[in-house]
Structure formats: structure tokens, C-alpha cells
Amino acid sequence: MLGIKTSIVVALLSLLINGASAAGCNTGSVERAAQNNKQTKNRSATPSPSPIERENVNSEIKILGQGAHNQVRESFVAVARDTQTYQELRRLDDNLPILGADAFKRIAVVAAFLGQRRTGGFGIEITRAADGTVRIAESSPPQRSMTTQALTTPYKVVSVPIENERALKLDLGPTWRASLRPYRITSGEFTMSGGFAGRSENFRLEGSFNVMREGSLATFIYDIKSAGGTKARELKEATTGIVKGNGEASLARFNAGSLVEPPANLLGAKGQFTKNESDLNLSFESLPSTVADGYQGKGRLTATATAPPPPKKALTTQDVM
Known part of the structure; x- marks a missing residue:
């Protein structure tokens, strides 16, 4: 009788030990699976720029001039990439520093004018x-908030590093988008030629x-695309010029x-506005380059405005009174 009881106790203990071992194995498997899933998610997630990275990007922007008063009474943005245009920009703020041609191989100057505001406290973030x-x-x-009760015309001018003289794209706030006049290309052609093999492509x-x-x-602010070429091409760039x-x-x-x-892909352009600036003819041509076996481009376009000129928003004496 005692032998039978002993056998039963041994059997029960064996079942308990085996069950605990199985549970431990299952728990370990679950933990390992969860850890693997976590590692997989961490590897597959696309990292966002850290605050330090964003700060470093914006620390490259240098303020050349800013203030609450300027002669420009309408919202306007300028992007100067040459000395001639920059000299014209300095007429709007003669306190801006003098910059030579070599500077524009490394930077572009971006100037933002807010236009008239009824009080102080307004500003521009670039x-x-x-x-x-x-x-x-x-x-x-x-x-x-307590603000200056007088008309202001805030502005800010900065230099932005341009690596290898690349294109500069703008993301404008509503204030400046309202000052844009859109144009649609009605006809245009472009020829690129050169290279070691001396090839040519028309589109x-x-x-x-x-x-x-x-x-x-x-x-x-260009948003131009090619059609009919060997591959898709585009011109997305913001630049300022002079109109006589x-x-x-x-x-x-x-x-x-x-x-x-x-690498030698800088252009210049000349054109003519007609019909109260409703129509524009523009010709493009590559600037001289010292790059051996480089490519050159030449083209033209005709465009028509698809909206009237933006209304003026500067305040008059009656508005203030």
C-alpha cells in the first residue's frame, strides 16, 4: 500500500516539474519573439532628423540685415545669386554688406519683405x-500683447549656403503666395549638347x-518639365532678376x-514682358564653364499669365485714419 502511494506522489511531482519547464520554455519563446519584433521595427523605422540635426541646418543661415521698417510696402521675396541682382537688392537696404562674385559660388541671399502692418510685433521666420x-x-x-501703435514694414535678409551651386527651392507662407502671379508655358524648346561623346538631345x-x-x-519660381526627350527632366528653382x-x-x-x-549646369536668361506683363518671351543659355567635356544648354519659351496681377495691399492715409 505504501509503495502505491509513493508511486502516485512521484508521478504527480514529475507532472508538475514537466509543466513548469514547458511554461518556462513558452515564456522564453514569447519574450524572444517580442524582442525580435522590437528589433525589427527599430531597424525598419525611418529615422527623423533629430533636433540637433535641424538646429545645425538652420545654424548655417546667417542674418545680413533685418528690421521693422523698410521702403518695401508690399510682400516680396528675392533670391540673389549674382552680384548684379544683389546690388539692386541693396538699394532696398543700403546697410547690407558688400558681397563679391566669389561669395555667390557658395551662397544665395534670400530677402523677405512682409509688407505694411498696422502695428509692431510682426516678424519673419526663415x-x-x-x-x-x-x-x-x-x-x-x-x-x-503690447505693441507699437504705428505702421511697420518688417524685413529680413539672410545668406544661405548652396553646395555646388545647386538649385534653391522656396516654401512660402500665405503672405507671399498671395503676391505671386502664375504663368503657363504655351510653347518651349530646349537643346542640351556636349559631353565626352558629343551627344545632343532636344526636348x-x-x-x-x-x-x-x-x-x-x-x-x-520655376516648375518646368521636359517632354519628348530621352528621359524626364525638370527645372525647379527660385531666382531673382532685373526688369527694365x-x-x-x-x-x-x-x-x-x-x-x-x-557638373556645369548654370543658366542665364533674357526675355521681354509685353501686354502689361501678361505675356513673356524668355531665352535660356548656359553660362561659360571651364569644365572639360561638359554639357551646355540653350532654349526658349513663351508664357502667358493665367491670373491678373495681385492687388496692392499697402495701406493708404485713409486706411490708417
Whole structure:
């Protein structure tokens, strides 16, 4: 009888030990699976730019001038990539430093004018995204804050590093988007040639661009695409040029995008506004380069405005009174 009881106790103990071992194995398997899933998610997740990385990007922007008062009464943005355009920009703020031609091989100057505001407390924020896009936004005074009760015209001028003279893209806030006049390309063609093999490629130019005006300055924001070539090409660039009283336009220096193969892909453009600046003829040509066996480009386009000029928003004496 005692032997039977002993056998039963031994059997029960054996079952308990085996069950505990199985549970421990299952628990370990679950923990390992969870850990593996966590590691997989960590590896597959796309890292976002850290605050330090974003700070480093924006620390490259140097303020050349800023203030609450300027002669520009309408919202306007300029992108100077050559000395001639920058000299014209300095007429709007003669306190800006003098910059030589070599400087524009490394930087572009971005100037943002907010236009008239009824009080103080307004400002401009210019930052740079991780992909290089320059963002321009308006800042307003907090509600019920004490502000200067006088007309102001805030502005800010900065230099932005441009690696290898690449294209500069803008992300404009609503204040400046309202000052753009859109144009649609009605016809256009472009020829790229050169290279070691001396090849040539012809294609059409299609798409659109926007123009912003202030006095003799005109800022072009291109969104031009190719059609009919061996591969898709585009010109997405922001640059400012000079327009004379007779409508003759000149853009001295800007990046050609992928219309011209690198490394020597800088363009200049000349054109003519007609019909109260409703129509524009523009011709492009590559700037001289010292790159051996480099590519060159040449083309033209005709465009028509698809909207009237933006209304003026500067305040009059009656508005203030």
C-alpha cells in the first residue's frame, strides 16, 4: 500500500516539474519573439532628423540685415545669386554688406519683405528644412500683447549656403503666395549638347512658373518639365532678376536643374514682358564653364499669365485714419 502511494506522489511531482519547464520554455519563446519584433521595427523605422540635426541646418543661415521698417510696402521675396541682382537688392537696404562674385559660388541671399502692418510685433521666420528647402513664414504678436501703435514694414535678409551651386527651392507662407502671379508655358524648346561623346538631345518645355514683382526686381519660381526627350527632366528653382522700364528682363545666374547634365549646369536668361506683363518671351543659355567635356544648354519659351496681377495691399492715409 505504501509503495502505491509513493508511486502516485512521484508521478504527480514529475507532472508538475514537466509543466513548469514547458511554461518556462513558452515564456522564453514569447519574450524572444517580442524582442525580435522590437528589433525589427527599430531597424525598419525611418529615422527623423533629430533636433540637433535641424538646429545645425538652420545654424548655417546667417542674418545680413533685418528690421521693422523698410521702403518695401508690399510682400516680396528675392533670391540673389549674382552680384548684379544683389546690388539692386541693396538699394532696398543700403546697410547690407558688400558681397563679391566669389561669395555667390557658395551662397544665395534670400530677402523677405512682409509688407505694411498696422502695428509692431510682426516678424519673419526663415528656416531651412533637412532637404534644403528654404521656408519663409510670418510671425504675429500674441493676442492682447503690447505693441507699437504705428505702421511697420518688417524685413529680413539672410545668406544661405548652396553646395555646388545647386538649385534653391522656396516654401512660402500665405503672405507671399498671395503676391505671386502664375504663368503657363504655351510653347518651349530646349537643346542640351556636349559631353565626352558629343551627344545632343532636344526636348520641349512644358509646365508653369510664378513671378513676384517689386520695383525693378522680379522673382521667378520655376516648375518646368521636359517632354519628348530621352528621359524626364525638370527645372525647379527660385531666382531673382532685373526688369527694365521697357519690360526687358534679365536673370544673370541660376541652376539649370536636370535640363543640363552636371557638373556645369548654370543658366542665364533674357526675355521681354509685353501686354502689361501678361505675356513673356524668355531665352535660356548656359553660362561659360571651364569644365572639360561638359554639357551646355540653350532654349526658349513663351508664357502667358493665367491670373491678373495681385492687388496692392499697402495701406493708404485713409486706411490708417
